[in-house]
Amino acid sequence: MPGILEYQSGDTFLHRAHPLVKLLLAAVICVGGFLTQSLWVNLALLALSIVGGFALGMGRKVKASLKGAGSLCLFLFVVQLPFVRMGRTLLPLPFGLRITDLGLRYCAQLGMRLLGATLPLVLMLGVTRLSDLTNTLVAQLGIPYRYAFVITTAIRFIPVLFVEMRDVIEAQTARGVELDGSFKQKIRLIPPLCVPLLVSCVQRMENNALAAELRGFYLRKRGSGYRRYPLSAADAPALAACALILIIAIIT
Amino acid sequence: MILLENVSYAIESRELISGASLRIGQGEFAALAGENGAGKSTLLKLIMGLIKPTRGDILIQGASTRDRKVSALARTVGYLFQNPDRQLFGATIRQELSFGLDFLGVSKSDAESRVEETLGWLKLDPDRAPLSLSRGERQRVALASLFVRRPSLLLLDEPTTGLDYRECMQMMNTVARLNREDGVTVLMITHDMEIALDFAPRMLTLSGGRIIADGSTRELMRDEAMLKRASLIPAQMVALARRLGLAPGEADDADSLAEWVASSVKGGAQRAGHT
Numbered sequence: 001m002p003g004i005l006e007y008q009s010g011d012t013f014l015h016r017a018h019p020l021v022k023l024l025l026a027a028v029i030c031v032g033g034f035l036t037q038s039l040w041v042n043l044a045l046l047a048l049s050i051v052g053g054f055a056l057g058m059g060r061k062v063k064a065s066l067k068g069a070g071s072l073c074l075f076l077f078v079v080q081l082p083f084v085r086m087g088r089t090l091l092p093l094p095f096g097l098r099i100t101d102l103g104l105r106y107c108a109q110l111g112m113r114l115l116g117a118t119l120p121l122v123l124m125l126g127v128t129r130l131s132d133l134t135n136t137l138v139a140q141l142g143i144p145y146r147y148a149f150v151i152t153t154a155i156r157f158i159p160v161l162f163v164e165m166r167d168v169i170e171a172q173t174a175r176g177v178e179l180d181g182s183f184k185q186k187i188r189l190i191p192p193l194c195v196p197l198l199v200s201c202v203q204r205m206e207n208n209a210l211a212a213e214l215r216g217f218y219l220r221k222r223g224s225g226y227r228r229y230p231l232s233a234a235d236a237p238a239l240a241a242c243a244l245i246l247i248i249a250i251i252t
Numbered sequence: 253m254i255l256l257e258n259v260s261y262a263i264e265s266r267e268l269i270s271g272a273s274l275r276i277g278q279g280e281f282a283a284l285a286g287e288n289g290a291g292k293s294t295l296l297k298l299i300m301g302l303i304k305p306t307r308g309d310i311l312i313q314g315a316s317t318r319d320r321k322v323s324a325l326a327r328t329v330g331y332l333f334q335n336p337d338r339q340l341f342g343a344t345i346r347q348e349l350s351f352g353l354d355f356l357g358v359s360k361s362d363a364e365s366r367v368e369e370t371l372g373w374l375k376l377d378p379d380r381a382p383l384s385l386s387r388g389e390r391q392r393v394a395l396a397s398l399f400v401r402r403p404s405l406l407l408l409d410e411p412t413t414g415l416d417y418r419e420c421m422q423m424m425n426t427v428a429r430l431n432r433e434d435g436v437t438v439l440m441i442t443h444d445m446e447i448a449l450d451f452a453p454r455m456l457t458l459s460g461g462r463i464i465a466d467g468s469t470r471e472l473m474r475d476e477a478m479l480k481r482a483s484l485i486p487a488q489m490v491a492l493a494r495r496l497g498l499a500p501g502e503a504d505d506a507d508s509l510a511e512w513v514a515s516s517v518k519g520g521a522q523r524a525g526h527t
Contacts, residue, residue, distance in 0.1 A: 196339070
């Protein structure tokens with residue numbers, strides 16, 4: 001079972017689409033969410049990502065993203081809500097704080113924008129191989145290989161670091177470290193958990209950088225690579241959807 | 253000490269451990285061998301309580317691991333990971349060894365004496381940074397950081413991987429001393445049959461998540477079919493003794509084999525003299 005940021009094989013039209021078109025579609029949905037002032041458009045974009053995710057067979061990724069990013073959105077909603085002073089007061093709170101109608105709207109929109117920006121990226125990575133993304137970034141956008149490599153490697157490393165973190169937690173728990181102790185104990189847990197993770201990350205980075213250099217990393221040019229990624233007629237609907245979303249986001 | 257009763261562990265309907273049952277007594281030294289993916293580390297993690305069995309039960313000193321937190325089990329069980337860097341974080345070896353003793357409720361004076369005693373056999377400068385040591389030294393510091401807690405059971409996950417011969421022997425002699433002098437029970441994963449033969453009187457072999465053999469290391473080393481099934485090769489001395497047609501246990505180490513060769517040569521020479 002692939003992780004939340006890993007490629008999930010499939011044969012949908014988005015799996016077959018040009019990598020740059022997929023990247024563009026994800027970017028347009030993210031940017032559209034920030035351009036629009038309409039809460040309904042934000043809701044529609046979020047619904048589009050959720051329904052699209054399930055249609056692509058990535059319901060598990062959608063649920064995991066909603067759970068992870070959703071809790072962050074909820075936290076931001078609760079923290080910000082009492083501090084928005086504009087609008088009609090719906091509920092006065094102690095210390096001069098209040099909940100207003102505009103506060104509710106702004107905080108809800110902020111949450112939806114964050115969710116709306118997270119889901120398309122997760123889905124884009126689910127239908128695009130990172131190697132294809134790197135190749136097109138280099139060959140078609142002209143981004144230097146070292147930068148494209150850094151971007152895709154950072155994404156590829158997130159699940160690896162999760163596994164590493166889990167192993168470090170296991171190792172420290174086996175030493176008798178209690179993860180559910182008091183706040184003071186939790187502060188003391190920072191070095192046992194962070195130092196091994198940091199050491200392992202630095203070691204891994206150093207090894208990978210050396211290995212890449214020894215394998216001719218700096219020899220790669222824009223024209224290198226065997227695969228070509230031509231645009232096809234099948235990409236037209238996705239491009240049309242990009243244009244439509246952008247127009248709606250700008251006029252609303 | 254350790255009792256496994258028909259233990260199984262599965263992830264998403266894939267069974268990694270199937271119906272494992274075994275008993276390891278206090279003070280025993282057992283090796284756990286098998287091919288990669290056979291379930292050795294999973295079995296050790298089950299015993300440590302890091303993962304819970306989907307079926308069956310594991311008892312450590314009579315108490316089930318199901319109902320106990322890992323931090324509580326860590327009072328009596330020490331788990332040494334294959335990669336010591338996941339366990340080490342202290343600025344100095346002394347700090348590394350001292351960490352967590354207060355969590356256990358050990359008094360300051362007792363903690364200090366335990367650290368000093370452990371530093372005594374570790375024979376490393378206590379003010380050195382653990383991460384600046386060699387791989388073998390880091391592995392020994394990780395072992396010392398477990399031993400300072402006075403566990404009665406040590407679970408070792410391939411403790412000699414990546415060590416050179418000298419470091420390997422230092423590591424294994426330390427473990428053997430803890431087993432012999434302090435009565436610590438040891439269950440050690442190893443792919444090295446020479447080490448299993450030299451240090452562990454008992455061997456368990458896993459294949460496909462099942463314990464396929466459990467017995468004397470010397471006897472199991474002669475079970476060619478079982479070793480083949482577990483993708484293992486016998487220790488060189490055992491293989492040589494078998495090729496010479498010797499009975500199991502007759503000459504399975506260098507000294508006894510040398511004695512046998514010398515007596516055979518002497519006997520041969522005498523027979524030649526008579527004729």
